[in-house]
Amino acid sequence: MIQRCSVKETDRAETFSLFFTSMRVRDTRKGECNMTEVVAALIWDGDRFMACQRPAHKARGLLWEFVGGKVEPGETKQQALVRECREELAVTVQVGSVFMEVTHEYPDLTVHLTLFHASITEGTPQLLEHNDLKWITTKEIDRLEFCPADEVILERLKQI
Secondary structure, three states: OEEEEEEOOOOOOOOOOOOOEEEEEEOOOEEEEOOOEEEEEEEEEOOOEEEEOOOOOOOOOEEOOOEEEEOOOOHHHHHHHHHHHHHHOEEEEEEEEEEEEEEEEEEOEEEEEEEEEEEEOOOOOOOOOOOOOEEEEHHHHHHOOOOHHHHHHHHHHOHH
């Protein structure tokens, strides 16, 4: 049985923009909350945006995604995105506004994904974590197989 459970707010200075970020999903069979906060970057180069291919050995291996990852304890979402871009691509990004937030349930976890507009301020993207990287237009989205959590975002991008 799946039910929602509240999470105690530990830092009132950080506010969340959607209801889902103050809620978690609890699997009552295990008695634990298992929502994972993740962030990602929508980085544009003219009319093309960056898509990264996940490593084969990871969950959802070889699927395409936006660069990013998990928010660690004590980090803001923006700090996590800067860290993830450094770790995965060896670039420094400037984090802008939120493009979209999505909650998606995979068989093994539930993610709350916050996709930020971002721009590279330093460095050239390197494949430190990903299998491949492409700059694609919104018309090329259907040529790549993206992670299911990104599908709603991609539909919105196609409308731009």
